Amino acid sequence: MIKINENYLKLQSSYLFIDIARRVQAFQTAHPDKDVIKMGIGDVTQPLPPACIQAFHEGVEEMANAETFRGYGPEQGYAFLREKIAQYDFKARGAEITADEIFVSDGAKCDNGNIQEIFAQDIRIAVPDPVYPVYVDTNVMAGRTGRAKDGRYEGLVYLESTRENRFIPELPSEPVDLIYLCYPNNPTGAVITREQLKVWVDYARENRALILYDAAYESFIRDPGLPRSIYEIEGAREVAVEFRSFSKTAGFTGTRCAYTVVPKICMAYDETGEPHAVHALWNRRHGTKFNGVSYPVQKAAAAVYSEAGRMQTRALIDGYMENATLIRREMEALGFSCAGGENSPYIWVDGRQDSWAFFDFLLNKAGVVCTPGAGFGRCGQGYIRLSAFNSRRNVEQAMTRIRTALAG
Amino acid sequence: MIKINENYLKLQSSYLFIDIARRVQAFQTAHPDKDVIKMGIGDVTQPLPPACIQAFHEGVEEMANAETFRGYGPEQGYAFLREKIAQYDFKARGAEITADEIFVSDGAKCDNGNIQEIFAQDIRIAVPDPVYPVYVDTNVMAGRTGRAKDGRYEGLVYLESTRENRFIPELPSEPVDLIYLCYPNNPTGAVITREQLKVWVDYARENRALILYDAAYESFIRDPGLPRSIYEIEGAREVAVEFRSFSKTAGFTGTRCAYTVVPKICMAYDETGEPHAVHALWNRRHGTKFNGVSYPVQKAAAAVYSEAGRMQTRALIDGYMENATLIRREMEALGFSCAGGENSPYIWVDGRQDSWAFFDFLLNKAGVVCTPGAGFGRCGQGYIRLSAFNSRRNVEQAMTRIRTALAG
Known part of the structure; x- marks a missing residue:
């Protein structure tokens, strides 16, 4: 009898980003007219450098x-x-x-x-x-x-x-x-x-x-x-x-x-x-x-x-880092304590509430996808991760939406 | 103390193709003027189809x-x-x-x-x-x-x-x-x-x-x-x-x-x-x-x-299959019993001697690299594998060289 590696049965739920994708999918199915800004997964959005x-x-x-x-x-x-x-x-x-x-x-x-x-x-x-x-x-x-x-x-x-x-x-x-x-x-x-x-x-x-x-x-x-x-x-x-x-x-x-x-x-x-x-x-x-x-x-x-590649990748990262600075500044202005966003594309935001609750709030009220900190472990509870890997326009729009959602 | 997976110590010598590469390298270093035809590893040689x-x-x-x-x-x-x-x-x-x-x-x-x-x-x-x-x-x-x-x-x-x-x-x-x-x-x-x-x-x-x-x-x-x-x-x-x-x-x-x-x-x-x-x-x-x-x-x-891709890949494989037919026919004509080469790019040749000995003979006397059957297991002893993944010209030349080496 072919037996499975039973260690797989110990794995808790599915992989974090698959969970997130599922919730986003459910939201988009329920609200096909609303566009969602993905500030969650650490995926880049800008094209490859011309030299590459x-x-x-x-x-x-x-x-x-x-x-x-x-x-x-x-x-x-x-x-x-x-x-x-x-x-x-x-x-x-x-x-x-x-x-x-x-x-x-x-x-x-x-x-x-x-x-x-x-x-x-x-x-x-x-x-x-x-x-x-x-x-x-x-x-x-x-x-x-x-x-x-x-x-x-x-x-x-x-x-x-x-x-x-x-x-x-x-x-x-x-x-x-x-x-x-x-x-x-x-x-x-x-x-x-x-x-x-x-x-x-x-x-x-x-x-x-x-x-x-x-x-x-x-x-x-x-x-x-x-x-x-x-x-x-x-x-x-x-x-x-x-x-x-x-x-x-x-x-x-x-x-x-x-x-x-x-x-x-x-x-x-x-x-x-x-x-x-x-x-x-x-x-x-x-x-x-x-x-x-x-x-x-x-x-x-x-x-x-x-030489061209090094200049182009530096410019690419400069762009993401400007996003990071913007996100951290905006979230701090909204009263959230933050880590990261300096020398790093991730901003770790203390949401002062359950991570997944804040995730759901941002998704449902602002149409913004973040990554719930609790998905990364016990010490992540209460935090969310925002990623700077987006276009400037999307980042600005996401910050505006979050500000409005919190005000509402 | 960081301990290794000791199962790795059970592994016999290095990976077959690495062994072969080492012998070929040694031959080429000793005979920099001689070119070697690689009929060993199952690597293709023809360009990607234009559709791809x-x-x-x-x-x-x-x-x-x-x-x-x-x-x-x-x-x-x-x-x-x-x-x-x-x-x-x-x-x-x-x-x-x-x-x-x-x-x-x-x-x-x-x-x-x-x-x-x-x-x-x-x-x-x-x-x-x-x-x-x-x-x-x-x-x-x-x-x-x-x-x-x-x-x-x-x-x-x-x-x-x-x-x-x-x-x-x-x-x-x-x-x-x-x-x-x-x-x-x-x-x-x-x-x-x-x-x-x-x-x-x-x-x-x-x-x-x-x-x-x-x-x-x-x-x-x-x-x-x-x-x-x-x-x-x-x-x-x-x-x-x-x-x-x-x-x-x-x-x-x-x-x-x-x-x-x-x-x-x-x-x-x-x-x-x-x-x-x-x-x-x-x-x-x-x-x-x-x-x-x-x-x-x-x-x-x-x-x-x-449609183009299917035609082109079929033509690509037709070319290799013509090589396979040629190799099998030539090796059989030289008195070797063969399997494969029909519906398959590999020809399994009974060399009637130790596999690595035949490998060394073909490398040193004909400048042709094969894969010694013994490298694939006990039942491979006595055989060599020839691969049809080459240009027609190389295959023809390899067959000529093998014929000459055996005659010599």
């Missing part, structure tokens, strides 16, 4: 001729892309990362979700609260947790991000082996300083723990004092894997390209305490279960690093 | 304007593609598959590798021998096997494909829960008849087993009597998941698009024997760990089903 479009077309054209056609590429990505990433995203910032430490993939969500496979079943895992659900759900599926109880899974250590600690959690009070961190944070928009991040790197080195550092939003950091990569912190190469994406940097959410950095000196251990290179394990996983990213897509991603 | 190129460009162009830009798409794939697949690949052949039973992905290798996650740890698994290594390695990584011993993993049931059974294995003599089948077969090139396939479907229904049917090479089937989908067999919807790819159909190995079919009535069971829809489990996995295929790539894939 041009390279993308060129890549497609190469596929049209036998002389330039590309079949299977390296699973880890083409050297032309990996070398640019190493140079511009790391070496230029003083972080010593080489091209062969970079694994190009079709999405940070995939990498974030798949990385846990290479670790043991009985490791102790720390996740933020609020948290990007993928970190948690993929470990539930893999059987590393107990049942859910009051919105948390038994066996996980939750790192609480609250207004009291300004959304930077303290070190765990019990020992942990694998630590998920995300800065600029999804969903709170909080950023971490070098000093704060060093505390985590030092903890990992002292405890032979590993940090999974999700830096999908690093391109929104404009404060030169803030770290954009964990590898800017001394010793991080030994204890950290970093996830990056072109989704938010260059509008690739529908184009699909991301990468994961695994330094060669980063180690994990077998039962006897013998060290094994995480790089070799991930390379084996990547080579066995993945077949590389579409060649024209890699061409488009490489164009992000051209 | 045109749609691909159009998809890229849509990403250049805010009005037509696409961000995150449905994880399962766009309806425009899923509907075409359902119509042309299934309904047109009398197989009742609906669009929402199709999951578009970036590769059949990924889906083949990931599907095991949704099943229990202690299921009994049957794999072919010779076998596409991904079926085995992903279950080793997941801890469903014991150690390797004499080229086989403890705990797996091997379905032997030999010249005696004409490369169609008998039903297993011990009970199994999950069965990997692949037709047209990789690597033997063997095809399965309706009657033979019905034996497996009946077995699965009687034993509540599940068949993972890899039909990546179905477009090479030209004999109208042969099944192109397992769903052409009565009752298969209840007990089979099918994997398909655009890689070999339309030259998408470097473009990346595939799909997996999970009928809604296909069930797996929990410990109490309660049925659960495999569709719901796979949908949860897909939605949590995957973020959809690049939009322009899906546009290109949909063009395969246009």
